[in-house]
Amino acid sequence: MLANPFPFSPTTNNKLDGMKMTEMHRIRLRCLLLTIGPLITLAAFSDCDIAAYYQSLIGTPEGWSRSDLQVLLETTHRIVLPYTSSSGGDDAWAALIDLDAGSSPGTVKLLYSGVDVPAEPHGTSSTWNREHLWPKSRGVGYEGADFTDLHHLRPADANVNSARGNKHFSECGIAEDISDCTTPAHSEAAADTSADPSSFLPPVSVRGDIARALFYMDLRYNGSGVDVLDLVLTDCLDPNESNQLGYLSQLLKWHEQDPVDDAERIRNMQVCQAWQGNRNPFVDYPELASSIFGTPNPDPVGGNGYPCGLPDGTCSGLSAGDVMVVTMNADNPDVVALVALSNIPEGVDLYMTDNAWTGSSFRTNEGTKKLTVPSGGISAGTIFGYGHTDLYYGNDWVNAGGTFALSTSGDTVVLYCLSDTNDYVHLAAFSSTGDWESPGLLDSDYETSTSALPSSLSSAGAIAVGHVDNCKYDGNTFGTKKELQQAIGNSDYWSKSNSERFSISSFASSFTVEPV
Numbered sequence: 001m002l003a004n005p006f007p008f009s010p011t012t013n014n015k016l017d018g019m020k021m022t023e024m025h026r027i028r029l030r031c032l033l034l035t036i037g038p039l040i041t042l043a044a045f046s047d048c049d050i051a052a053y054y055q056s057l058i059g060t061p062e063g064w065s066r067s068d069l070q071v072l073l074e075t076t077h078r079i080v081l082p083y084t085s086s087s088g089g090d091d092a093w094a095a096l097i098d099l100d101a102g103s104s105p106g107t108v109k110l111l112y113s114g115v116d117v118p119a120e121p122h123g124t125s126s127t128w129n130r131e132h133l134w135p136k137s138r139g140v141g142y143e144g145a146d147f148t149d150l151h152h153l154r155p156a157d158a159n160v161n162s163a164r165g166n167k168h169f170s171e172c173g174i175a176e177d178i179s180d181c182t183t184p185a186h187s188e189a190a191a192d193t194s195a196d197p198s199s200f201l202p203p204v205s206v207r208g209d210i211a212r213a214l215f216y217m218d219l220r221y222n223g224s225g226v227d228v229l230d231l232v233l234t235d236c237l238d239p240n241e242s243n244q245l246g247y248l249s250q251l252l253k254w255h256e257q258d259p260v261d262d263a264e265r266i267r268n269m270q271v272c273q274a275w276q277g278n279r280n281p282f283v284d285y286p287e288l289a290s291s292i293f294g295t296p297n298p299d300p301v302g303g304n305g306y307p308c309g310l311p312d313g314t315c316s317g318l319s320a321g322d323v324m325v326v327t328m329n330a331d332n333p334d335v336v337a338l339v340a341l342s343n344i345p346e347g348v349d350l351y352m353t354d355n356a357w358t359g360s361s362f363r364t365n366e367g368t369k370k371l372t373v374p375s376g377g378i379s380a381g382t383i384f385g386y387g388h389t390d391l392y393y394g395n396d397w398v399n400a401g402g403t404f405a406l407s408t409s410g411d412t413v414v415l416y417c418l419s420d421t422n423d424y425v426h427l428a429a430f431s432s433t434g435d436w437e438s439p440g441l442l443d444s445d446y447e448t449s450t451s452a453l454p455s456s457l458s459s460a461g462a463i464a465v466g467h468v469d470n471c472k473y474d475g476n477t478f479g480t481k482k483e484l485q486q487a488i489g490n491s492d493y494w495s496k497s498n499s500e501r502f503s504i505s506s507f508a509s510s511f512t513v514e515p516v
Contacts, residue, residue, distance in 0.1 A: 045078065048272035050284050061285040066219065066292055069281055073220045078277035080145045083130075092130055092148050093122060095275050099267050100155050111154040111210075112164065114190045114203055124158065131156035133210055134217045134231060135166035139243035144227030149220070150271045151280050152213045160189045163200075168237070168246035169210060170199035175247070175375070177303040177395075199247075208258025211251035212282040215289055219281075235297055235306035236346065237375050249296035249306065255282075255289050302398050304372045307347040315417040315425045316345045321460030321485045323350070323415055325430040326383065326473040329501045330406040335387040336413060337504060338428070339488075339511050341481045344378040350427075352386060352397070352415050354404055356446035357429075357454050359439025362414075366448060367404030369397040380481075380513040390504040410434070410467045412451040426454035431464040432471060460485045465494050472502035477511045484511060 047053060056072065057064050085091035102109045102116030109116050110128055122128050132140055133152040140146045156164075163186040172181030176196040185195035190203040202210055214233060223230035232241075233248040260283050268283040282288055300306050323344070327337035336352065344350070353368040362368075369386060371393055378384060384392035406413070410433030416426045429436075429451075436453035437446060446452070453462055460482070465471050475493030476484070487493055495502065 044274055045076075045272060045277045047076075048269060048277070048279065050279075053272070053279050054281075054284075061281075061288055062291050064288070064291075069288075069292075070219055070222055073216070073278050073281070074225065076272075076278040077145055077149075077220070079275060081148045081150070081276065083148050092150070092153055095150050096130060096153060096155050098274070099150060099270055108155040110160075111156045111206055112160045112185070112189050112193060112202055113157045114205065117157075122155075127158060128155045129158045129161055130154075131161045131164070133213050134245055137166045137242070138245050139221075139229045139231045141227065141229070145225060146217065146221050146228050146231070149217070150275055151216050151220075151268075151278075157186075157188050160186045163189070163195065165200075167195065167198055167200040169202065169214070170247045170250045171201050171299075172196045172199065173303050174250065174300060175199055175303060175305040180303075204258065206258070207254035208256075208260070209264055211255040211258075212260070212264070212280060212286075212289070214245065214251055215255070215282040215293065216280040219292065220278075233293070237305075239376050247306065248293060249299075252289060252293060252296040255286065260286055300372065302372075302396050304393075304396050305346075305375045307349065307372050314348070314420045316348055318342065318344065318348065318417055318425060318427060320426060320454075320456045321428070321481070323427045324461060324485065324488045325413060325415070325428055325463065326488060327385070327471070327502055327504065328406070328413065328430060328432060329387075329470045330408050330411060330432065331469050331501055333387055334404075334406045335385065335391075335501075335504065336406075336430075337383055337385040337388075337391055338415070339484075340378045340380050340382045340384070341484055341511070341513055343380050344373050346373050346375050346377040348373045348377075348417055350415060350417055351400060352404070352413060354406060354411050354413055354448075355402070356412065356437075356448075356451040357414055357426075357439075358441065358443060358446060359452050359455075362424075363443055363446060364402060367402035368400040369404050370400040371397045381511040383510055388504045407449050408469050410449045412436075412449065414451065414454065416454075424454075426456050427461060429453055429457050429462040431462075432466070432468050433464075434467055435464055436462075460489070463489050463491065463494075465491045465496060468496040469498045470501050471496045478514070479512075480514045480516055482516075484513065 057068055081095060082091045097108055097119045100108050104116055106119055107116040108119045111131055117128055131154045134140050172178055172194050175198050180196045181194050183194040184191050185193040185200060192204050194201040217231050218233045221228050221231040229243040232244045234244050235247050235249050237244050237246050264283055268280050272279045297306055322342040323338050323340055325336060326339045329335040350371045351368055353362060355362040355366045385394060386397050388394045413430045415428040416424050419425050433449045437450045439452035472495045473488055473493060474495050475487040
């Protein structure tokens with residue numbers, strides 16, 4: 001071990017021979033860092049070995065409470081470094097030069113590029129800068145202990161850091177269409193990085209490190225203290241909140257796939273012992289991730305994000321007539337436009353089927369499509385649908401069984417969701433074959449173009465326009481929910497054609513649903 005060349009800690013203002021550390025000593029320390037790489041110091045904090053640090057907690061790690069761990073992390077965070085020292089003293093730059101030294105003297109290793117670069121100079125567009133794994137704009141801000149917390153600061157190429165911006169951490173295809181993915185994430189990033197408009201995938205070798213750093217940030221910062229918010233990792237991002245970062249399930253997967261290594265353990269020890277006094281418990285006890293954050297959700301399909309806010313895909317209070325069909329083109333390609341007459345919460349699974357309803361169940365000889373309502377939900381008045389890029393979520397429906405294909409000889413469409421007891425909740429029904437069949441017939445009596453009307457839709461949510469290939473609602477788009485249900489359900493307000501498709505782009509951009 002290299003002996004400490006100075007009888008002071010780099011993180012304290014201890015006196016040297018009765019005097020405060022002079023600027024000359026600071027310069028000598030900076031030169032030493034650049035010359036020999038990581039500095040092995042006399043411990044600023046002597047209670048940073050694992051046994052001593054966690055001795056106040058009772059029981060095994062799996063039984064430690066979140067609140068007790070949070071208190072420990074906050075009370076032992078004894079040094080808050082300046083981001084940049086105006087006097088050339090200890091700051092976040094000096095700490096990262098120490099903690100993330102490259103393999104050659106006088107270098108640092110860049111997180112997203114995986115290469116070593118000179119530690120000096122830094123802070124320009126052509127050198128390296130300090131990456132906040134938890135972005136400043138997502139809750140960290142520019143003040144408080146979280147702004148300079150070394151557990152989530154890393155050296156990064158300035159241009160790659162800019163490319164990451166405040167994007168969430170995720171593989172491509174989770175919250176955006178996979179066609180929007182770019183690999184690598186930047187020309188100066190590692191080859192195994194990628195990015196889409198809202199997400200950033202770091203190199204495989206550091207994904208677990210990043211996950212554990214962010215677990216720490218979520219646990220450490222609960223809103224207590226000066227200039228700090230309650231930082232929250234989640235799969236269910238609320239666009240109205242400024243303290244959230246995604247995606248928790250992705251991070252939990254990376255935590256398992258890229259386990260803790262010696263380099264991460266050494267860095268954790270050095271952050272505690274030489275710089276700020278606290279440890280990352282997810283590095284010391286990886287099993288805490290599942291006991292505090294649970295297990296990852298399955299990857300969503302189709303770039304729609306994770307189902308959120310309710311038990312998997314349930315209706316969350318939706319009822320008959322909360323969605324209605326406002327356009328159908330059966331001449332290929334199939335298009336169905338819908339309007340939300342109530343707010344549709346995120347995470348709801350909407351099913352659209354041309355299978356016949358028999359009065360008690362659906363037949364299974366045709367097909368069903370499913371849309372998982374994305375983060376933020378669908379606001380009342382929004383026009384969305386299936387089969388056309390001009391419709392919100394037009395290409396986001398996934399196959400949920402069979403083959404969904406509208407017949408040009410007339411067809412029926414039923415929209416539904418599932419209750420938390422897995423019962424059908426019918427939301428809307430549409431027929432272009434004429435009237436509805438009676439319920440309770442033999443299954444074989446329902447042809448591919450006919451269906452019974454679900455009884456719950458008898459007073460709201462259903463429309464039968466007669467035998468026609470293409471049709472479009474042309475009535476009033478302003479009113480209460482009940483008024484709009486009645487207007488849309490009146491076939492006199494529909495344009496119909498067996499030869500002409502109706503343009504989606506010519507439709508009203510939205511409805512206005514007035515409160516009662």
